[in-house]
Amino acid sequence: MATTNDLKNGLVLKLDGDQLWTVVEFQHVKPGKGPAFVRTKLKHVLSGKVVDKTFNAGLKVETANVDKRGMQFSYKDGADFVFMDTETYDQITITPEVVGDAAHYLLEGNDAVVAMYEGAPLYIELPASVELVIEYTEPGVQGDRSTGGTKPARLETGHEIGVPLFITTGEKVKVDTRTGDYLGRVNS
Secondary structure, eight states: OGGGGGGGOOOOEEETTTTTEEEEEEEEOSSSSSEEEEEEEETTTOOOOOEEEEETTOOOEEEEOEEEEEEEEEEEEEEEEEEEETOOOOOOOEOOOHGGGGGGOOOOTTTEHHHTTTEEEEEEESSSSSEEEEEOOOOOOOOOSSSEEEEEEETSSSSEEEEEEEEEEEOEEEEETTTOOOOEEEOO
């Protein structure tokens, strides 16, 4: 148990029975009149739905003990993803529903954080950005500059993103895993 004064980003709360919600944002508010309260933005762990919720200050809320472990993506087994715990070397199979959009940026050997609750994987956290090779994109044309439009490019994972016109097939680029945006070239 914790109080609303202990809330912080990333904390997982158990609300409305056994539903798990992650604190995305919070703000303590002390108005001139009336009692203080805490305004939060919560994300449902399983569905990804985001809601705004207000709590009275000092109210007790139940927290969920979520175990976050460093793991390495080993391989795909059919549609499922197999991860290896980097400390115990135990392997765990995770369904595509749990992996979600992280699958667009996963290569064998990549590190990730797997959040577990009561032995079941809840979600995957990737680093803020990853470096991937462009598998295919239309060739650039003379006159393409760094300012201007974008064109589609297929990453080595099979996912498509928008890249500037001057990027060519075979180049390594940095991609934001939260938004899927192109961040820049990687000079190797």
